[in-house]
Amino acid sequence: MEAEGLDWLLVPLHQLVSWGAAGAMVFGGVVPYIPQYRDIRRTQNAEGFSTYVCLVLLVANILRILFWFGRHFESPLLWQSIVMILTMLLMLKLCTEVRVTNELNVKRRFFAAADTQDEAIKPPPRRSYLDFDPRHFWHWSSFGDYVQCVVAFTGVAGYITYLSIDSALFVETLGFLAVLTEAMLGVPQLYRNYRHQSTEGMRCIGSLSRDMAYRPFPPHFSLDGCLFH
Numbered sequence: 001m002e003a004e005g006l007d008w009l010l011v012p013l014h015q016l017v018s019w020g021a022a023g024a025m026v027f028g029g030v031v032p033y034i035p036q037y038r039d040i041r042r043t044q045n046a047e048g049f050s051t052y053v054c055l056v057l058l059v060a061n062i063l064r065i066l067f068w069f070g071r072h073f074e075s076p077l078l079w080q081s082i083v084m085i086l087t088m089l090l091m092l093k094l095c096t097e098v099r100v101t102n103e104l105n106v107k108r109r110f111f112a113a114a115d116t117q118d119e120a121i122k123p124p125p126r127r128s129y130l131d132f133d134p135r136h137f138w139h140w141s142s143f144g145d146y147v148q149c150v151v152a153f154t155g156v157a158g159y160i161t162y163l164s165i166d167s168a169l170f171v172e173t174l175g176f177l178a179v180l181t182e183a184m185l186g187v188p189q190l191y192r193n194y195r196h197q198s199t200e201g202m203r204c205i206g207s208l209s210r211d212m213a214y215r216p217f218p219p220h221f222s223l224d225g226c227l228f229h
Contacts, residue, residue, distance in 0.1 A: 022076040029080055030087040037091060044102070046095040052188030054088040054095075055138055060182035061085050062154050066161045067178055070171030089150070093143045100141055 040046045061081040068078050127136040129145035140146060164170040 025076040026079045026083055029084055033087055033091060037094060040094055040098060044098050046098045049091075049095065050188040050191070051092060051095050051138060053185065054092050056181060056185050056188060057084055057088050058150055059153070060178050060185075061088075062150075062157060063174055063178035063181065066157055067171065067175040069161060070165050070174065089147070092146050096140070096143045096146070 036049060040049060061084045064081045065078065126141045127133070127139060127145075128142070129140055129149050138146075138149075161170075161174065
């Protein structure tokens with residue numbers, strides 16, 4: 001009788017906890033990037049952050065969304081992917097603007113030091129996605145080029161998925177590739193730190209929230225914790 005009398009309290013409390021857990025799952029993955037974003041914006045220096053981290057997360061989350069069409073998983077994890085994609089695009093936009101501005105400032109300082117102020121200061125050469133130059137891949141001069149690349153990848157991968165959605169092997173492979181790609185998240189940042197022999201400007205990005213988020217879901221996403229660690 002007491003348990004039944006407390007239903008009016010326990011049911012909404014359970015619902016509230018469920019909403020809170022879902023919200024933490026959706027937004028928990030992007031929380032570590034908030035201080036990183038603020039750091040870059042405050043210092044106007046993106047040297048400590050590798051934009052290839054954005055590339056890895058964009059590819060992984062796009063593949064995860066496509067995997068959802070072949071094998072549905074919980075909605076909060078789907079929304080987590082959408083929020084992460086938007087976050088990575090914001091990070092790319094900021095990093096691109098800061099890098100282009102800094103390159104122009106370096107040129108200005110060089111001209112000032114060389115006492116050639118009478119000459120026009122030419123902006124750095126524009127590197128575009130449509131140049132198809134592998135030396136400048138993912139190091140373009142405009143945020144629009146990154147958007148075009150992401151849209152092109154999504155379109156090609158989406159079309160292949162549409163043609164092969166009935167193949168269980170393809171769907172499982174798609175899920176595994178999403179997990180494998182995200183498991184490589186730390187590689188670009190570690191390589192950048194090794195090359196610069198410094199971790200200055202980098203915020204620590206942990207995997208705790210990701211591990212907590214993936215455990216209740218299909219085997220592909222549980223496997224991510226094993227691969228990452």
